[in-house]
Amino acid sequence: MRFAPRAALLAAWLVCLGLLYVLITHTLVVGTDLRSFMPAPTTPDQKLLMDQVGEGPGSRLLLVAIDGVPASQLASLSHGLAASLRKQPAYPQVVNGDFDLAALDNRFLFYRYLLSPTLDTTAMDAPFLSDQLQQRLDDMASPAASMLKSLLPRDPTLELLKLAERWTPAKSPQVKDGVWFSSKGEALLLVQTQAAGFDPEAQEAAINGIRSAFAALPGSQGAHLLLSGPGYFSVVVNAQTRHEADVIGRISTIGFIVLLLVAYRSVTSLLFGALPVATGGLAGIAVMALCFREVHGITLAFGFTLLGVAQEYPIRLLSHRRAGETALASVRGLWPLLMTAIASACIAYLAFYASGVGGLQQLAVFTITGLLAAGLATRYLLPHLLPERARDIATTPGLARLRTFFDELPRPRWLPVPIALAAAAMLYFAPGSFWENNLAALTPLPTDMLMTDARLRGELGAPDVRYLLVLQAHDADGVLALSERIEPDIDRLLAGKALDSVELPSRYLPSAATQKARQAKLPDTQALQKMLASALQDTPFKKDLFAPFVADVAAARSAPVLTPERFASSPLGQRLSAMLVNRGDHWVGLATLSGVHDAAAFAPLAAKTGGAVRLLDLKQASESLVAEYRTRILKALAVATLLLIATIAFALRSFRRAWHVLAPMTLATFMVLAVERVAGIPLSLFHLVSLILAGGLGLHYALFFERDTGDPDEQRRTLHATIVCVLSALLVFGMLAWSSIPVLRAIGLTVSLGVAFHFCISILMAPHASKE
Amino acid sequence: MTMALMLAWTTSSPAAPAHDANALIASLGRPAPARTSFAEARFSSVLDKPLVSSGELAWLGQDKLERRVDAPRKETATIADDKVTQTREGKSPRSFSLSRAPQLKVLLDSFVALLGGDASRLAEAFTVQLNRDGEHWSLALTPTDAKVAKQISRIVVDGLGNEPRCMRMEEGDGDVAIDLLGPLAAKMPAEPTRDGLVALCAGTAP
Numbered sequence: 001m002r003f004a005p006r007a008a009l010l011a012a013w014l015v016c017l018g019l020l021y022v023l024i025t026h027t028l029v030v031g032t033d034l035r036s037f038m039p040a041p042t043t044p045d046q047k048l049l050m051d052q053v054g055e056g057p058g059s060r061l062l063l064v065a066i067d068g069v070p071a072s073q074l075a076s077l078s079h080g081l082a083a084s085l086r087k088q089p090a091y092p093q094v095v096n097g098d099f100d101l102a103a104l105d106n107r108f109l110f111y112r113y114l115l116s117p118t119l120d121t122t123a124m125d126a127p128f129l130s131d132q133l134q135q136r137l138d139d140m141a142s143p144a145a146s147m148l149k150s151l152l153p154r155d156p157t158l159e160l161l162k163l164a165e166r167w168t169p170a171k172s173p174q175v176k177d178g179v180w181f182s183s184k185g186e187a188l189l190l191v192q193t194q195a196a197g198f199d200p201e202a203q204e205a206a207i208n209g210i211r212s213a214f215a216a217l218p219g220s221q222g223a224h225l226l227l228s229g230p231g232y233f234s235v236v237v238n239a240q241t242r243h244e245a246d247v248i249g250r251i252s253t254i255g256f257i258v259l260l261l262v263a264y265r266s267v268t269s270l271l272f273g274a275l276p277v278a279t280g281g282l283a284g285i286a287v288m289a290l291c292f293r294e295v296h297g298i299t300l301a302f303g304f305t306l307l308g309v310a311q312e313y314p315i316r317l318l319s320h321r322r323a324g325e326t327a328l329a330s331v332r333g334l335w336p337l338l339m340t341a342i343a344s345a346c347i348a349y350l351a352f353y354a355s356g357v358g359g360l361q362q363l364a365v366f367t368i369t370g371l372l373a374a375g376l377a378t379r380y381l382l383p384h385l386l387p388e389r390a391r392d393i394a395t396t397p398g399l400a401r402l403r404t405f406f407d408e409l410p411r412p413r414w415l416p417v418p419i420a421l422a423a424a425a426m427l428y429f430a431p432g433s434f435w436e437n438n439l440a441a442l443t444p445l446p447t448d449m450l451m452t453d454a455r456l457r458g459e460l461g462a463p464d465v466r467y468l469l470v471l472q473a474h475d476a477d478g479v480l481a482l483s484e485r486i487e488p489d490i491d492r493l494l495a496g497k498a499l500d501s502v503e504l505p506s507r508y509l510p511s512a513a514t515q516k517a518r519q520a521k522l523p524d525t526q527a528l529q530k531m532l533a534s535a536l537q538d539t540p541f542k543k544d545l546f547a548p549f550v551a552d553v554a555a556a557r558s559a560p561v562l563t564p565e566r567f568a569s570s571p572l573g574q575r576l577s578a579m580l581v582n583r584g585d586h587w588v589g590l591a592t593l594s595g596v597h598d599a600a601a602f603a604p605l606a607a608k609t610g611g612a613v614r615l616l617d618l619k620q621a622s623e624s625l626v627a628e629y630r631t632r633i634l635k636a637l638a639v640a641t642l643l644l645i646a647t648i649a650f651a652l653r654s655f656r657r658a659w660h661v662l663a664p665m666t667l668a669t670f671m672v673l674a675v676e677r678v679a680g681i682p683l684s685l686f687h688l689v690s691l692i693l694a695g696g697l698g699l700h701y702a703l704f705f706e707r708d709t710g711d712p713d714e715q716r717r718t719l720h721a722t723i724v725c726v727l728s729a730l731l732v733f734g735m736l737a738w739s740s741i742p743v744l745r746a747i748g749l750t751v752s753l754g755v756a757f758h759f760c761i762s763i764l765m766a767p768h769a770s771k772e
Numbered sequence: 773m774t775m776a777l778m779l780a781w782t783t784s785s786p787a788a789p790a791h792d793a794n795a796l797i798a799s800l801g802r803p804a805p806a807r808t809s810f811a812e813a814r815f816s817s818v819l820d821k822p823l824v825s826s827g828e829l830a831w832l833g834q835d836k837l838e839r840r841v842d843a844p845r846k847e848t849a850t851i852a853d854d855k856v857t858q859t860r861e862g863k864s865p866r867s868f869s870l871s872r873a874p875q876l877k878v879l880l881d882s883f884v885a886l887l888g889g890d891a892s893r894l895a896e897a898f899t900v901q902l903n904r905d906g907e908h909w910s911l912a913l914t915p916t917d918a919k920v921a922k923q924i925s926r927i928v929v930d931g932l933g934n935e936p937r938c939m940r941m942e943e944g945d946g947d948v949a950i951d952l953l954g955p956l957a958a959k960m961p962a963e964p965t966r967d968g969l970v971a972l973c974a975g976t977a978p
Contacts, residue, residue, distance in 0.1 A: 140814060141825035141841060143849045143856055144868070146875040146923060146943060152818055175869045176854055540819045 009384055013275065020282040024289055031294035036358040041625060048470065048588065049621040051581065058463050058592055059197025059230040060578065063456040064210065065186040068224035075177030077217055078187040082179075084213040085191060090206055092574035093192035097173065097180035105570035110552040111562050112159040113522060114515040116166070124523055124553070130535040132157045137539055154548040166507060167572070173459050182459045186226070190460055192575070193231055200238035203231035228453040236449070237741075238297075244739050245301045252732040256311075259731065263724045264318055265391070272385050273314040279381075280310045280374030284366040296359050303366040305747070306693055308732050309345060310374035312700055312725045313338060317378055319721030322713070323392035327383035335379055337703055340651035342375040345696040347643045352689070354636035357629070360689070393720045394713035402723075403716045411764050419667050419761065423674040430677035435630065436684040437623040461501060463592030467599065468616045469502065471589035476564050476580050479589035481511035486613055489605050498602070500595025508567075508576040515561040522557040525550060626685070633688055640692075644699075652706075661702040664765045668698050668757035675753055686746040693747075694754020697729055701758050705766040722759065729755045793902035794891040796909060799934040801889020804833030808953050811960035813969060816947040822964055826957060831887045837880055851880050874923045875941065882913055882927050886936060898927075907932055908975045930973040938973030 041047040066077050082096045113119060122128050136156055139148050151160060173180040173188055180188040191210060195202030207227060214225050260270045281304060288295050316338060321330045331338075349371075352364035393399070456462070471486075473479045483506035490502055510518075523531065528550055536543060564580055567573030581588045602615040649658040669691055676687065704718050729751065736748025811826040827841040837851040848859045856876055857867040870877050878897070885894040894900055898913035913927040923944045930938040939951040950969045952960055961968060 137823065138845055138847060138860065140816065140819070140823050141812070141844070142847060142858060143839060143851075143873055143876040143879070144858065145814065145816075145949075146947075147868070147873045149816065149818055149947070178869055540821045540823055542818060542820050545818055 006385055009381070013279075013381060013385075017278060017282055020286050024282065024285050028285065028289040029294045030300065031296050036296050036362075042628060043621075043624070045616055045621045046625045048468075048583075048616060049618055049625065058468070060193045060195070061462060062191045062193060062207070062210070062227055062229040062231055063453065063460060063462060064189040064191055065182060065226040065228075065456055066189075066214075066223055067184070067186040067226070069219070069222055071181070071185060071187075072177055073219055074181075074185075074187040074223070075179045077214070077220055077223055078179040078189060080217040081210070081214055082189060084217070085210065086571070088209065088213075090194045090209055091191050092194060092571055092578070094189065096187070096189040097175045098178045105572070108562065108567070108570060109154075109160075110555040111559065112155070112163055113553065113556045114518050114559075114562060115510060116159045116162050118157065118159060118162060119518040119521045120514075123521055124528070126531040126534055129156075129531050133535050133539050133541065137541070153545050154552060156546055156549055173461070180460070182456070188456065188460055190462060192578070195231065197230040198234050200234045204235045204238075207232060207235055226452070226456075228449070228456050233449070233453075241298070241301070241741050241744070244741055244744060248735045248739065248744070249304075252735045255731045255735075256728055259724065259727055260315075263720070264393075268387065269318050269390075272382060273311075273318060275385075276314050276374040276377040276382055277307065277310050279377045280307055280370035280372075283373035284370030287369040288362055288366045291365055292362055295362060299359055299362040299366060302747075303363055303370070305732065305736070306349075306363065306367045307370045307374070308729070309693070309696055309700075310371050311728060312697075313342075313375055313378035314382060315724050315728070316704070316721050317382060317386075318390075319393045319724060320714070320717045321386075321390040321393065322717075323390070323395075326388060327386035327390070331379055331383045336651070337707060338375065338379070340648065341700045341703055342371055343651075344644050344647050344699050345371055347647060348640055348692045348696050350643075351633065351636040351640040351692060354639070355629070355633050392713070392717075394716040396716075396720060399716050399720055400712075403712070403719050406719065406763055409764065411766075415764060416663060416667055419671065423667070423670040426674035426678045427670075430674070431680050433682050434677065435627070436682035437626050461594050463503065463594050464596055466617065466619050467593045467596045468618065469504075469591035469593055469602070470614050470616045471505070471591065472586055472612045472614075473589070474586055476582075476587050477512050479580060479587050480506050480509060480564075481513060482609070482612060483507075483589055483591070484511055484514060486605060486609065489608070493601055493605075496598075496601065498596070498598040499593050500597075502591055502593050503579075504591045505576060505579045505589045508572055508579075509562060509564060512561045512563070519557060519561070522553055524557065525554045528553055630685060630688070633685060637688070637692065648699075648703075657706060660706045660765065661699065664702050664761040665695055665698045665758065667765075668754060668761045669695055671757045671761070672750060672753045676750065681746075681749075684742075684746055686743050687750050690747045690750035691754065694751045694758065697725070697751070697755055698758025698762065700725065702762040705762045726755055726759045792904075793900050793911070796902060796911070796934075797886065797891040797894060797900075798889045800886050800931075800936060802831075802887050804831055804887070806831045806887050809957045810951045810953050811957040812949055812951045813960065813964040814947070814949045815966055817945065822966075824960060824964065826960065829883070829951075829953070831884060835880060835884060837883060851876060874920050875943070878915060878920060878924045878927060879941070882929070882939075886929065905974075910974070930975075932975065937975075938969075940970070940973065 041050045064081075066074050066081070069077070078096045079098060082094045082098065085091045085094045113124075133156060136148070136152060136158075139145060148158070151158065173182060175181070182188050193203065193206040195206045197203065210227070211225065214220050214223075257270065260273065261267070264270065264273075284303060284307065285295070285300070288299070316334055317327065317331055320334055321327060346368045349364045349367045352360040352367075355361070471479050471482050473482050483504045487504065487506065490504065493499060494502070532546060532550065533543075536546075564573065564576055568577045579590050579592075581590060596615075599615055599617065606614040645658065645662060648661055649655050652658050652661070672691060672694065673683070676683065681687075701722050704722060707718065733748045733751035733755065736744045737752050739745045739748060807828055807830040809827070810829050811824065814823045814825075816823070824844075825841050826843050827839065830838040830840070832838060832852075835852070839849045839851075841847045841849075846861050850857045850859075851870065854870045855867050856870055856873060857865050859865040870880070881897040882894065884890075885897075891900075894913070897917070898915055901912040901914075903910045903912070909931050911929040911931075913929070915921040915924055915926075921944075924941060925944050926942045928938075928940040928942070929936050930940075936953055937956045938953060941949045941951075943949075948966060950964075950966070950973070952969070952972070956972070959972065
């Protein structure tokens with residue numbers, strides 16, 4: 001092809017890529033919810049788990065500690081931060097230990113008689129009022145006078161204080177200067193966010209909000225703000241993953257470019273060689289953006305890693321060119337094999353699609369589209385762009401010697417037997433558990449961060465992230481009633497030290513029936529005034545002082561009962577709303593627990609309520625989820641393996657040849673498993689996914705080594721191409737293996753090991769060199 | 773009323789210099805534990821007539837203070853470790869953070885500083901002004917913290933020689949609590965008035 005048409009083709013290709021890019025920028029929505037990479041839940045407990053992981057009250061809680069300045073200043077910073085955050089709807093609840101009467105919204109103040117349990121045990125009659133007024137008189141003579149006197153006219157029975165006490169967490173840190181302090185002298189706060197815990201973007205906004213509110217406080221310079229909690233972790237993980245992926249990506253790209261320049265000594269080849277992968281990547285994203293409403297950020301990051309396989313296609317073409325042969329002729333010779341490789345890689349990635357996990361399905365769509373596009377571009381576009389004449393790679397100095405070296409390696413036919421035995425023995429004697437069932441093990445958090453979290457959680461009495469008490473009823477009020485009913489049982493459990501504390505929904509709002517019963521005990525205005533007058537007789541209180549009290553009782557007596565929906569317009573009601581979840585045909589109440597010492601002690605409660613109240617072990621639910629998920633992936637893999645055998649046997653038209661391709665692949669895969677297990681690494685889902693990727697790469701090596709051309713030059717070209725591919729894979733995935741993020745590390749280590757084993761075993765089991 | 777108060781002040785001699793105040797405060801120091809009986813009259817906007825109580829105030833050393841009320845009903849309030857604990861007969865003790873009761877924090881600061889003879893501690897929390905009229909003296913303590921001053925506008929301690937006799941706490945909303953200390957506690961009238969007590973403290977009562 002002459003220069004002008006080549007330039008036209010290149011221009012047209014670039015324009016197409018540009019158009020794809022524009023399409024992508026207009027349609028692509030990137031999501032960050034980490035749950036799309038978690039297994040799809042099947043049982044009700046698992047579904048609840050997935051909701052709770054992101055949206056439950058526990059996961060929305062941020063633990064805040066302030067230190068670095070003297071205690072009195074810390075206290076005022078704590079007050080200031082709490083006051084500032086309470087004004088923002090993004091933080092439904094902010095507690096720092098100060099006396100927060102504003103917690104009960106002014107509009108609902110008169111409801112205190114329906115919310116407080118006082119009237120359950122006494123009537124609002126003359127003796128009660130008289131006793132209360134006498135006590136208030138004592139209060140007036142006591143140090144508490146100045147604190148209480150502003151409450152008196154409206155609330156002589158101090159119902160608000162009783163409610164405040166009821167709503168204060170049972171186990172709270174020591175209070176100094178009116179705010180919570182840790183034993184290390186940090187001011188402590190608990191902030192509940194509106195944003196879901198596993199939505200790093202929304203959490204980041206919430207956390208930045210806290211930071212800027214803090215920075216705006218006078219005297220915050222020099223003070224240090226420490227954050228912890230699930231939401232904070234998801235932000236850290238997200239940022240860390242992005243950062244590491246960026247750094248690793250950049251370094252391996254540079255290495256990759258250097259490698260290709262050394263291998264082909266041509267900048268043009270390098271640039272043209274990049275076109276198929278760019279095409280694959282853009283096409284993959286475009287199809288994904290069209291198929292899915294939202295594309296996960298992790299899919300994009302991992303997808304490009306997985307698509308690295310596609311770089312092999314142009315590498316094969318570049319390495320296999322002969323002197324005097326046009327690129328088109330070279331690609332025609334290679335194409336059957338290349339097509340087999342592409343088809344089998346696509347089949348392997350279909351296993352991802354079958355996993356049923358949203359994120360992995362996206363990944364499958366992305367990689368399959370990308371591989372096909374890159375393969376087709378290598379076959380039908382790239383050869384027309386490459387220069388007519390190329391240096392024959394077979395003449396590369398040293399390559400012939402290397403080939404001879406490999407050819408002269410001893411390769412006994414019985415080699416697969418000891419390898420298989422060694423792998424089996426290693427798998428059998430490997431320490432630790434085979435599978436990693438812990439979802440949390442996949443979160444890459446520095447240990448000191450987790451220790452800080454545990455320490456703050458302990459000091460704040462913040463709820464356990466492992467257990468939740470689930471209360472199920474047909475509607476929200478039913479949940480509240482159920483919660484009231486089990487209060488005595490829970491108190492017994494608390495007394496028996498089965499757990500440290502619990503936060504039941506009924507703590508914030510009694511059921512409608514209880515409110516009505518309390519309402520019925522309220523006297524009418526006339527009766528109340530009469531009783532009040534007689535109670536006031538012997539006290540120095542002003543006679544008309546309690547008019548606001550009388551008005552409130554009248555309002556409470558005639559008001560409709562407070563429902564969770566109406567209550568939700570206040571901060572406390574928000575707190576309650578977070579605990580009540582509508583799950584279609586029923587409602588679920590979620591009571592957070594702290595310090596569960598004896599999970600089995602809850603069993604009688606579950607039996608007594610017929611399962612309506614049960615302890616949800618989030619750890620166990622997540623482990624069962626992971627186990628089920630793994631079973632599905634393994635099944636999908638088994639099907640993919642069968643398809644793969646069929647495809648290769650069909651492509652090579654021979655089971656014997658298929659055996660020569662598949663046997664080294666299988667052995668190498670088991671060797672990777674064996675080595676990782678011997679190193680004490682339990683296998684996670686990501687190891688399985690990476691094994692598939694490594695298998696795809698190994699398949700290429702085996703296919704090309706198996707090809708018996710009888711031409712030493714062609715064999716040298718094959719070796720060259722394969723070494724370039726192996727080195728580039730080792731470069732990219734070897735970098736990932738050093739990552740601090742468990743997921744990236746799992747992928748990097750598995751694929752690097754896999755590439756090494758696949759290369760060695762394929763070359764040793766290659767048939768043409770064996771002395772038959 | 774206010775006129776009478778102002779009169780009480782204007783009849784006093786002009787403010788004494790600071791070192792005089794320091795010398796006086798130093799002379800008030802006692803070894804802990806120091807106990808004194810008290811009788812308090814509280815004049816409040818929520819009350820028709822003053823509320824009188826009596827008992828014993830004790831400084832137990834450091835920041836530990838005990839206020840025991842014997843009449844009209846027994847109650848003991850202890851201030852220690854930034855916490856106030858109230859114990860009443862037949863009731864379970866209740867406690868609250870000192871910061872919720874600024875009145876008490878001010879009382880603690882002034883009382884401990886006076887009984888410790890610690891002028892510098894007093895100067896930390898208050899602007900101190902001493903007025904002398906012969907053997908009689910009067911220390912006016914104004915909280916330096918604006919937030920505290922909003923609730924407790926001033927404490928006035930009256931004394932004779934090296935003996936404090938009265939403590940008057942003026943709250944931001946106009947309520948006043950007057951404590952007669954030591955031997956003077958026995959002289960609480962059955963129906964006290966603000967003016968009468970002020971005069972009693974200043975030693976100008978008939």
